[in-house]
Amino acid sequence: MTASERNASVISLDRVTKTFDKRIVGLRDVTFTVPPGEFCVLLGSSGAGKSTLLRHISGLHKPTSGKVSVLGTDVETARERTLRSLRRHIGFIFQQFNLVGQLSVLENVCSGALGRLRGPRLGLLAYSSRLRREALQHLDRVGLPDQAFQRADTLSGGQQQRVAIARALMQRPAILLADEPVASLDPDSAKMVMGLLQDIVREQRMTLVSSLHQLDLALSCADRIIGLQRGAIVLDTPACLMNADTVMEVYNNGSPEPMTLQAPTRLGSPG
Numbered sequence: 570m571t572a573s574e575r576n577a578s579v580i581s582l583d584r585v586t587k588t589f590d591k592r593i594v595g596l597r598d599v600t601f602t603v604p605p606g607e608f609c610v611l612l613g614s615s616g617a618g619k620s621t622l623l624r625h626i627s628g629l630h631k632p633t634s635g636k637v638s639v640l641g642t643d644v645e646t647a648r649e650r651t652l653r654s655l656r657r658h659i660g661f662i663f664q665q666f667n668l669v670g671q672l673s674v675l676e677n678v679c680s681g682a683l684g685r686l687r688g689p690r691l692g693l694l695a696y697s698s699r700l701r702r703e704a705l706q707h708l709d710r711v712g713l714p715d716q717a718f719q720r721a722d723t724l725s726g727g728q729q730q731r732v733a734i735a736r737a738l739m740q741r742p743a744i745l746l747a748d749e750p751v752a753s754l755d756p757d758s759a760k761m762v763m764g765l766l767q768d769i770v771r772e773q774r775m776t777l778v779s780s781l782h783q784l785d786l787a788l789s790c791a792d793r794i795i796g797l798q799r800g801a802i803v804l805d806t807p808a809c810l811m812n813a814d815t816v817m818e819v820y821n822n823g824s825p826e827p828m829t830l831q832a833p834t835r836l837g838s839p840g
């Protein structure tokens with residue numbers, strides 16, 4: 570990887586290998602860069618290394634060997650304080666939404682600004698009216714302006730994930746990382762949430778890296794697909810150049826394991 574490639578990217582991994590307990594391979598010689606504004610999907614079956622890769626980007630894991638650079642920070646050498654400040658620029662979206670169920674939707678969204686504030690906040694009124702207005706704008710953007718004062722746990726799964734997206738936007742992140750953001754959702758909600766992420770990333774020129782199991786969703790929303798298998802990259806290509814057959818072919822090629830990626834024919838079954 571050249572220095573100019575590294576500088577032009579917001580995320581860069583150079584020959585990253587991660588082994589756990591000196592024997593379990595999480596990542597194997599992974600190299601790629603992500604330019605600003607790209608919607609990048611990590612595709613792969615269970616255990617392929619998607620979460621491990623996302624954790625390297627957020628600095629939660631350090632590589633056993635190789636280099637990880639995110640927004641100009643060298644993750645493998647950075648101190649915890651530098652990593653904490655890096656994470657303020659990275660929004661996270663999780664499979665299980667991670668909202669505080671008994672709090673209002675609006676307070677959950679406001680809590681996304683905590684990294685920008687000093688000290689904890691208890692109750693909605695502890696946030697300034699400017700922040701509450703900003704949170705309402707994000708709720709409007711994700712299509713939930715009328716749910717602001719509802720308890721978060723009264724919403725459907727798809728709605729809760731939209732609240733989690735609004736909360737991540739409160740961070741004003743440069744990068745969004747999503748770990749299986751639609752794995753708990755029905756197919757219609759999954760499509761809705763991925764479409765929303767696609768629109769928001771374009772509008773706000775953010776960079777998004779999301780792990781996914783669903784091949785058809787990846788093909789419909791991503792700019793680029795990085796396929797992982799047993800910790801190694803087996804596919805890295807613009808989504809517009811791929812179709813379901815070519816992806817399945819790459820995955821099945823030489824693999825002694827059964828294909829467990831969720832193929833379009835199985836879409837609709839729980840993933």
Ligand SMILES: Nc1ncnc2c1ncn2[C@@H]1O[C@H](COP(=O)(O)OP(=O)(O)OP(=O)(O)O)[C@@H](O)[C@H]1O
Pocket residue numbers: 589590593594595613614615616617618619620621622
């Ligand atoms: N903290 C850890 N300690 C030991 N092994 C780990 C650890 N984290 C991940 N692994 C191993 O690394 C490999 C990749 O796991 P990872 O969770 O990244 O896969 P994944 O693609 O995200 O799978 P899934 O879709 O099921 O979440 C697996 O073999 C896993 O068991």
